[in-house]
């Protein structure tokens with residue numbers, strides 16, 4: 001995705017993909033996430049990020065890290081082009097997610113074997129009680 005710059009008096013409720021809206025008066029910029037997830041990103045300009053514009057082509061520094069959306073994207077926008085940063089590329093974020101799922105699965109397996117152990121202990125206890133009653137008959 002490539003971005004264009006648009007200075008606005010009011011940031012629109014619906015953002016077009018590929019547009020960085022900049023409200024100079026309120027020191028805010030807004031854009032849709034470059035990964036295509038549709039997440040709305042708000043930047044504080046110039047407090048958090050700086051936007052330099054050549055023609056209508058924006059560059060944003062420092063990098064944009066999407067921490068509040070499932071994509072966890074991390075990228076630069078340089079001369080309107082998205083430069084993905086490897087640490088948080090969508091495929092790596094996905095790999096992290098898969099790792100998390102795998103951990104959930106093994107945690108599940110562990111709790112299942114714990115339950116199994118408990119069930120066997122109960123059965124053994126019941127067996128002992130039954131033997132006691134049988135023996136006292």
Ligand SMILES: [Zn+2]
Nearest residue numbers: 033035037071
């Ligand atoms: Zn995204």
